[in-house]
Amino acid sequence: MSNAENGLLKFITCGSVDDGKSTLIGHILYDSKLLYTDQEQALVLDSQVGSRGGKIDYSLLLDGLMAEREQGITIDVAYRYFTTDRRSFIVADTPGHEEYTRNMAVGASFADLAVILVDASQGVLVQTRRHARICALMGIRYFVFAVNKMDLIGYDEKRFLEISGEIGKLRAELGLENAVIIPVSATEGDNVTQHSGKMAWYRGETLLEHLETVDISGGAPESGFYMPVQRVCRPDHSFRGFQGQIETGKVAVGDLLTALPSGEAALVKSIHIADKQSENAALGQSVTIQLDREVDVSRGCVLARNAELKTAKSFSATLLWMDDQKLVPGKDYWIKLGTKLLPAIVTGIRHKVDVNSGALLSASSVTKNEIVRCEIVLSEPAVLDEFRLHKTLGELILIDRVTHATAACGVIEAAGDGKRDGVFLRDGSDKLKINLFDHFYYHADVHTVLRHSPSPVTYAKGDALPLQSGAFEYPADFDLASDFGFANIRGGVFAGFGPRECRYPLLDANGIELETNPPRDFGKYRRVMVWEKDYEI
Amino acid sequence: MPLTHLDKLEAEAIYIFREVAAECERPVMLYSIGKDSSVMLHLALKAFYPEKPPFPFLHIDTSWKFHEMIEFRDRRAKELGINMLVHRNEAAIAQGINPFDHGAAYTDIMKTQALRDALTQYQFTAAFGGGRRDEEKSRAKERIFSFRNEHHAWDPKNQRPEMWKLYNTRINKGESMRVFPISNWTEKDIWQYIRRENIEIVPLYFAAERPVVYRDGNIIMVDDDRMRLFPGEKPQMKKVRFRTLGCYPLTGGVESEADTLDAVIAETLAAVTSERTSRVIDNEEAGSMERRKREGYF
Numbered sequence: 015m016s017n018a019e020n021g022l023l024k025f026i027t028c029g030s031v032d033d034g035k036s037t038l039i040g041h042i043l044y045d046s047k048l049l050y051t052d053q054e055q056a057l058v059l060d061s062q063v064g065s066r067g068g069k070i071d072y073s074l075l076l077d078g079l080m081a082e083r084e085q086g087i088t089i090d091v092a093y094r095y096f097t098t099d100r101r102s103f104i105v106a107d108t109p110g111h112e113e114y115t116r117n118m119a120v121g122a123s124f125a126d127l128a129v130i131l132v133d134a135s136q137g138v139l140v141q142t143r144r145h146a147r148i149c150a151l152m153g154i155r156y157f158v159f160a161v162n163k164m165d166l167i168g169y170d171e172k173r174f175l176e177i178s179g180e181i182g183k184l185r186a187e188l189g190l191e192n193a194v195i196i197p198v199s200a201t202e203g204d205n206v207t208q209h210s211g212k213m214a215w216y217r218g219e220t221l222l223e224h225l226e227t228v229d230i231s232g233g234a235p236e237s238g239f240y241m242p243v244q245r246v247c248r249p250d251h252s253f254r255g256f257q258g259q260i261e262t263g264k265v266a267v268g269d270l271l272t273a274l275p276s277g278e279a280a281l282v283k284s285i286h287i288a289d290k291q292s293e294n295a296a297l298g299q300s301v302t303i304q305l306d307r308e309v310d311v312s313r314g315c316v317l318a319r320n321a322e323l324k325t326a327k328s329f330s331a332t333l334l335w336m337d338d339q340k341l342v343p344g345k346d347y348w349i350k351l352g353t354k355l356l357p358a359i360v361t362g363i364r365h366k367v368d369v370n371s372g373a374l375l376s377a378s379s380v381t382k383n384e385i386v387r388c389e390i391v392l393s394e395p396a397v398l399d400e401f402r403l404h405k406t407l408g409e410l411i412l413i414d415r416v417t418h419a420t421a422a423c424g425v426i427e428a429a430g431d432g433k434r435d436g437v438f439l440r441d442g443s444d445k446l447k448i449n450l451f452d453h454f455y456y457h458a459d460v461h462t463v464l465r466h467s468p469s470p471v472t473y474a475k476g477d478a479l480p481l482q483s484g485a486f487e488y489p490a491d492f493d494l495a496s497d498f499g500f501a502n503i504r505g506g507v508f509a510g511f512g513p514r515e516c517r518y519p520l521l522d523a524n525g526i527e528l529e530t531n532p533p534r535d536f537g538k539y540r541r542v543m544v545w546e547k548d549y550e551i
Numbered sequence: 552m553p554l555t556h557l558d559k560l561e562a563e564a565i566y567i568f569r570e571v572a573a574e575c576e577r578p579v580m581l582y583s584i585g586k587d588s589s590v591m592l593h594l595a596l597k598a599f600y601p602e603k604p605p606f607p608f609l610h611i612d613t614s615w616k617f618h619e620m621i622e623f624r625d626r627r628a629k630e631l632g633i634n635m636l637v638h639r640n641e642a643a644i645a646q647g648i649n650p651f652d653h654g655a656a657y658t659d660i661m662k663t664q665a666l667r668d669a670l671t672q673y674q675f676t677a678a679f680g681g682g683r684r685d686e687e688k689s690r691a692k693e694r695i696f697s698f699r700n701e702h703h704a705w706d707p708k709n710q711r712p713e714m715w716k717l718y719n720t721r722i723n724k725g726e727s728m729r730v731f732p733i734s735n736w737t738e739k740d741i742w743q744y745i746r747r748e749n750i751e752i753v754p755l756y757f758a759a760e761r762p763v764v765y766r767d768g769n770i771i772m773v774d775d776d777r778m779r780l781f782p783g784e785k786p787q788m789k790k791v792r793f794r795t796l797g798c799y800p801l802t803g804g805v806e807s808e809a810d811t812l813d814a815v816i817a818e819t820l821a822a823v824t825s826e827r828t829s830r831v832i833d834n835e836e837a838g839s840m841e842r843r844k845r846e847g848y849f
Binding site for chain 2: 021022089090091092093094095097102104116117119120123124152244245247248249253255257258259286288289298299300302313336348350353355406409410411413418419420423
């Protein structure tokens with residue numbers, strides 16, 4: 015079959031309001047003769063009462079909700095399915111209004127490629143940058159910037175090059191490796207499916223040509239094999255199979271798998287792909303796996319081999335906040351990670367990301383459509399990984415436990431031993447992670463003491479340490495216990511790892527004094543403060 | 552070997568079936584007897600193998616379905632040993648509500664209301680449906696896990712975000728989910744999958760000589776003597792088939808010679824009108840499907 019040649023491409027269109035996203039897709043469908051005649055008749059009829067003075071309004075093909083037609087805007091993501099001679103496509107047309115950013119993110123989580131529209135008469139806007147940033151955050155690796163409405167600027171190459179320069183800066187800032195820029199007019203059809211006679215200076219592909227031929231299979235595959243367990247299939251006492259979808263790698267009968275988080279190992283006894291028995295199975299297949307011995311596996315566990323997944327109780331993540339209610343640190347949320355649903359709290363907000371500039375902003379509250387970096391603690395250790403290493407186990411959503419709204423989505427940035435950010439003392443090749451400078455706040459709203467970590471920093475031998483603040487007051491001389499001997503703090507300076515000197519106090523990396531009898535005094539060197547900032551429930 | 556497009560769609564649907572079975576308290580699968588339902592049933596059997604699907608099936612019977620559909624439903628349920636619940640709005644049937652006199656209200660009473668009543672009566676918390684996003688513009692906007700409030704209503708302006716495949720199935724008492732495992736399939740995918748998997752479908756999909764009348768541009772089959780004929784209308788035998796199945800007085804057929812699966816597929820893929828034009832209710836007004844869904848239609 016010819017259209018299978020280049021495989022399925024799932025893509026989204028995004029960009030600011032009125033950049034012409036729906037019109038662009040409508041035009042591709044229309045030009046490619048992908049409409050049924052009744053849809054085409056309905057389009058011509060609908061357009062007669064529309065804003066294009068009787069000319070065809072291609073956006074009406076996609077804006078399907080009554081409220082969207084009334085207001086002439088896109089509110090929620092629409093999925094369209096089409097096939098050309100060269101490829102099958104699913105396109106998610108997403109809303110441009112800031113208010114509906116979360117619906118745009120829904121589309122982005124689904125896509126392999128993003129077509130980001132830029133209005134040639136306006137250039138790169140805040141919303142353009144926001145969308146590109148969210149696409150990158152959600153893991154999209156292929157980008158097309160379609161500079162639209164070239165007809166409105168007289169198909170001017172100079173202006174196109176200026177905008178390309180702006181896009182180039184954005185691309186560098188976000189580290190987008192695979193991106194092309196195409197000048198188009200969605201209403202007139204220039205460079206959409208046909209090369210434009212009005213832009214002879216442009217010698218690249220048309221948008222559709224690019225979409226039909228772009229190779230999205232690049233990049234290194236994720237390591238090992240893993241399958242999050244969805245359910246245990248037990249039709250009778252002789253069969254106990256673990257059902258799930260393989261997220262990477264392959265598995266064969268006889269392979270040694272590890273059940274996580276228990277760590278028990280067992281051999282694969284049988285594999286079913288759907289209802290058919292098989293000797294092996296691979297990435298993408300929904301399977302049922304039987305093991306040769308009893309192991310502790312239930313929903314939320316993961317079967318793995320050589321994947322080096324992590325089992326952790328805390329991690330740092332970047333979240334897109336999506337709920338009307340603000341993020342409340344310390345409040346119990348449900349978190350869904352793979353097939354595991356468990357309670358979690360956000361313990362600390364490290365910073366917000368300015369969607370426009372990418373600058374890191376200090377954050378005292380987080381509202382809808384904001385991107386934030388934070389620390390999350392789970393009620394029990396769960397199997398997870400960094401998003402860049404194993405995508406499926408690095409994705410998460412937070413669910414409000416009262417309203418059940420999907421409050422946020424996010425990706426895991428650092429977890430387990432690989433968690434490299436934090437505050438460190440370094441002496442030569444030895445590095446000790448310390449939590450001495452964390453702030454502890456009592457949050458009256460949730461009756462909980464929460465920890466806020468400072469920005470990551472490493473202090474080398476000889477550096478002065480910030481031992482005094484409103485939140486803590488350490489002596490100028492003390493030792494810290496570590497695996498490399500003792501970190502010596504002398505005269506407020508990190509003097510390197512050395513021997514213990516008994517006349518000075520001995521602390522652990524959390525600032526708690528050792529060599530004293532329990533109960534230990536948390537407040538000896540540090541204070542719990544009352545949270546006064548404007549978090550709201 | 553990389554998975555084919557159909558393999559990927561199948562794996563995705565099975566993943567969704569399993570998520571619902573694992574997380575939702577009382578699931579049910581809506582079974583309409585049409586080809587999409589045949590595909591859904593096939594996928595449900597595969598998803599849980601060697602177990603039987605761990606939920607019942609529910610058919611909302613308006614009492615005006617084609618006779619061949621009802622025979623097919625009962626035979627398949629028996630052969631497969633699955634639990635097939637049938638729910639009818641008996642009060643409305645006794646009142647004589649029918650598709651000839653009661654127009655749009657008929658669909659509302661016999662389908663929407665009957666479905667709401669059945670879901671409430673059995674207290675199902677999640678119902679699988681065979682809706683596809685390529686069918687209609689409001690469906691193209693719907694999530695795979697689609698939240699319904701305590702009145703079974705859909706709020707299209709405030710849908711839950713659905714990220715990656717992390718489905719949020721949490722609900723409060725009285726609320727429910729509609730779940731569409733074949734959202735991303737097109738009509739072409741459905742037919743190709745039916746052929747690949749050799750899935751049995753109701754014979755009405757294949758062309759055969761049937762008694763029909765031509766009315767308002769539609770070809771309506773005279774399936775029993777309840778069919779009301781207008782003055783001058785006379786049933787005539789024509790070789791027709793149906794692209795969608797529903798209540799026989801509301802379902803338009805097409806003249807066709809396609810009496811094998813390959814012939815039907817060839818005709819379908821060359822079609823110039825979309826599938827739903829043969830379903831009479833959708834032509835009423837722009838947004839009619841969205842309105843029905845907001846009121847609790849599937």
